[in-house]
Amino acid sequence: MIKKNLFSILTALIIMYLSMANSHTFDEVHINVPNFDKFVHFDMYFGLMSVMILENSKNINSTRNRFLLGLIPLSYGILIEIMQSTLTSTRSGSFFDAIADAAGIIVSILLWMWIRPAKN
Numbered sequence: 001m002i003k004k005n006l007f008s009i010l011t012a013l014i015i016m017y018l019s020m021a022n023s024h025t026f027d028e029v030h031i032n033v034p035n036f037d038k039f040v041h042f043d044m045y046f047g048l049m050s051v052m053i054l055e056n057s058k059n060i061n062s063t064r065n066r067f068l069l070g071l072i073p074l075s076y077g078i079l080i081e082i083m084q085s086t087l088t089s090t091r092s093g094s095f096f097d098a099i100a101d102a103a104g105i106i107v108s109i110l111l112w113m114w115i116r117p118a119k120n
Helices: 006-020 036-055 063-087 095-115
Strands: none
Touching (some): 006 036, 006 063, 036 063, 063 095
16 A cells, blocks of 8 residues: 555655745745645645556546545645644644635645546
8 A cells, every 4th residue: 555655745845844844945946926835735735636646546436535535635734734833833723724725635636536527
């Protein structure tokens, strides 16, 4: 199971590092776009969901299964937001970050439904 989902696990670990690292780690990154972090959240979870769909494409034979699979990264994103609020001193969890995560997941599923339609 781990071998089959290696890229999904690696992607999730990268997201965990980026989400839990001290915010000062990224002080050199200066992007002056309002709410830019929401785009980052969208992209991270779009990528995670896409990797999960690709790695599990043989087992996902319906649209319903893709949305059920999407519950995994959604739960992961919510867990990370809770962890940011409780375990870090330089990060804070945000409901709107979780919404951006969910949007990335949903857009990934919809895009893959268009690229590679599942058998319903």
